[in-house]
Amino acid sequence: MTTRWLSAAEQRAWRSYISATSLLADAIDRRLQAEAGMPHLYYSILSRLSEAPDRRLRMTDLAEALKITRSRLTYAVARLEKDGTVRREGCPTDRRGHMAVLTDEGMALLERVAPAHVETVRTAVFDHLTPEQVGQLEEICGTITRAIQSGDPGTPGEDLPWRRRSCSS
Amino acid sequence: MTTRWLSAAEQRAWRSYISATSLLADAIDRRLQAEAGMPHLYYSILSRLSEAPDRRLRMTDLAEALKITRSRLTYAVARLEKDGTVRREGCPTDRRGHMAVLTDEGMALLERVAPAHVETVRTAVFDHLTPEQVGQLEEICGTITRAIQSGDPGTPGEDLPWRRRSCSS
DNA sequence: GCGCAGTGATTCAAGTTTTAAACAATACCT
DNA sequence: AGGTATTGTTTAAAACTTGAATCACTGCGC
Numbered sequence: 553m554t555t556r557w558l559s560a561a562e563q564r565a566w567r568s569y570i571s572a573t574s575l576l577a578d579a580i581d582r583r584l585q586a587e588a589g590m591p592h593l594y595y596s597i598l599s600r601l602s603e604a605p606d607r608r609l610r611m612t613d614l615a616e617a618l619k620i621t622r623s624r625l626t627y628a629v630a631r632l633e634k635d636g637t638v639r640r641e642g643c644p645t646d647r648r649g650h651m652a653v654l655t656d657e658g659m660a661l662l663e664r665v666a667p668a669h670v671e672t673v674r675t676a677v678f679d680h681l682t683p684e685q686v687g688q689l690e691e692i693c694g695t696i697t698r699a700i701q702s703g704d705p706g707t708p709g710e711d712l713p714w715r716r717r718s719c720s721s
Numbered sequence: 722m723t724t725r726w727l728s729a730a731e732q733r734a735w736r737s738y739i740s741a742t743s744l745l746a747d748a749i750d751r752r753l754q755a756e757a758g759m760p761h762l763y764y765s766i767l768s769r770l771s772e773a774p775d776r777r778l779r780m781t782d783l784a785e786a787l788k789i790t791r792s793r794l795t796y797a798v799a800r801l802e803k804d805g806t807v808r809r810e811g812c813p814t815d816r817r818g819h820m821a822v823l824t825d826e827g828m829a830l831l832e833r834v835a836p837a838h839v840e841t842v843r844t845a846v847f848d849h850l851t852p853e854q855v856g857q858l859e860e861i862c863g864t865i866t867r868a869i870q871s872g873d874p875g876t877p878g879e880d881l882p883w884r885r886r887s888c889s890s
Numbered sequence: 891g892c893g894c895a896g897t898g899a900t901t902c903a904a905g906t907t908t909t910a911a912a913c914a915a916t917a918c919c920t
Numbered sequence: 921a922g923g924t925a926t927t928g929t930t931t932a933a934a935a936c937t938t939g940a941a942t943c944a945c946t947g948c949g950c
Contacts, residue, residue, distance in 0.1 A: 555835070555836035555839060555840070556839070556840070556843055557839060558839060558842070558843070558847065561852070561855050561856065561859070562847050562855055564859050565847075565855045565856070565858045565859035565862070566842060566846075566847075568858070568859045568862035568863050568866065569858060569859075569862045570765075571788065571862065571866045572861075572862035572863070572865040572866045572869075573742045573746075573862075574787075574788055575788055575865070575866055575869045575870065576865060576869060577742070578788070579869050591935090591936090595888075595890075596739070596890050598888070599887075599888040599889065599890050600890075602888055603887065603888075610898085611898070611899060611900095612897085612898060612899080615899095618743075619740065619743050619744055619747070621937085621938080621939095622898075622899060622900085623899085623900080623901090623937080623938070623939080624936085624937065624938080625899090626899065626900055626901085627900095627935095627936075627937080628936090630900095631935090643898090646897095646898080646945080646946075647944080647945060647946085648897070648898045648899070648943095648944060648945045648946070649897095649898060649899080649945090650898080650899065650900090662888050663888075665888075666724070666888040666889065667724035669888065669889055670724055670725070670726060670727060670888075670889050671724070671725070673727070673735060673889055674725055674727070675868065676865060676868050676869050677735075677865055677868070678727065678731050678735075679868070680864045680865070680867075680868050681861060681864065683730070685857070685860070685861050685864075686730050686731055686734045687730065687734070688854070688857040688858075688861065689734045689737070689738060689857075689861055690730070690733050690734035690737045690738075691854070692741075692850065692854050692857065692858055692861075693734070693737035693738045693740065693741035693742075694737050694741070695849045695850065695854075696741040696744070696745060696845060696846055696849070697737065697740045697741045697744055698849075699844065699845050699846070699848070699849045700741075700744045700745060700748050700845050701744065719764075719767070719768040719771055719772075719831050719832075719834075719835040719838070719839075720768065720835065720838055720839050720842055721764075721765050721768050721769075760906090760907090779927090780927075780928060781926085781927065781928080790908090790909080791927075791928060791929085792908085792909070792910080792928085792929080792930090793907085793908065793909085794928090795928065795929060795930085796907075796908080796929095797907090799929095800906095812927095815916080815917070815926095815927080816915080816916060816917085817914095817915060817916045817917070817926070817927040817928070818916090818926095818927060818928080819927080819928065819929095
């Protein structure tokens with residue numbers, strides 16, 4: 553099948569996307585590393601727990617929420633536990649299961665660091681977007697998420713006219 | 722200063738952004754790992770070189786283009802050189818400098834793998850966006866990129882009314 | 891009740907990548 | 921020439937990710 557290369561507009565958008573996500577991820581990681589001594593993923597774990605009922609979640613649910621493997625989560629939580637921000641508890645209803653629980657210390661860390669983090673996000677993103685753009689961003693990202701999660705094969709391809717190709721970053 | 726927390730709409734957009742970027746990065750990495758035996762960053766190096774005049778770039782320029790440290794680039798190029806897709810050459814005009822050059826083999830790899838990669842991007846993203854959304858995405862990502870690169874301190878903060886806080890992922 | 895496939899989570903062993911700091915060589919400026 | 925800044929690599933350590941193997945437990949079908 554003929555490759556359906558990106559149009560010029562799509563290429564511009566894609567390049568823009570790559571730059572933005574890469575820069576933003578770096579900026580956030582640097583800031584969190586400095587303020588909290590942990591990368592973004594680890595902060596996200598604490599953040600998720602802080603919003604869960606009783607500040608606790610099943611490992612699998614947490615992994616699911618963060619879209620990461622259980623193995624990866626186990627490793628991460630092990631470190632957070634060593635830091636004292638998370639505690640593991642057995643699950644009462646299913647003795648195979650484990651709950652990750654945010655400790656008071658973890659909550660304190662979160663509250664201490666959150667302002668700086670929010671400020672990073674705001675400064676890098678939301679301070680510069682109109683309310684319409686915020687809505688567009690949510691819509692577009694939601695679409696992407698759904699497309700990937702449904703393993704959607706996309707519009708079955710009619711062959712498009714050939715275009716100058718680029719290897720798309 | 723009072724923290725300027727995210728509004729509900731901003732929070733939704735942010736959560737959506739986090740999910741989408743994380744899933745997409747994973748999907749792309751998995752696909753490229755399978756097809757080309759390398760992560761996205763390495764593919765991007767080849768792709769950038771393929772578009773450069775004479776298929777070559779100074780190490781520093783390449784690092785700059787990809788927004789990564791020189792150290793990281795050195796490591797990556799060392800691996801690509803071992804794979805045979807990139808070659809290093811001294812820089813004629815500056816004897817401190819080095820050029821990374823895409824080999825024929827590298828170009829061949831790129832041409833072999835690009836269709837699958839483009840297909841991933843298309844399936845996950847562009848097949849599901851309207852032309853307007855493509856434009857919006859470019860616009861929004863461009864704004865983010867500029868905000869971060871200019872180290873923009875954002876709108877100097879008047880204190881906003883307090884809102885229920887979230888630690889923003 | 892028993893056996894067994896399936897689930898929840900961890901462990902282990904590699905392997906990869908990242909970072910930070912130190913370094914060597916060269917260029918640039920005065 | 922002399923001092924400073926750049927270029928790019930090296931080094932060692934640490935952090936992270938992966939995948940396969942494993943263990944404990946559940947829940948279903950018989």
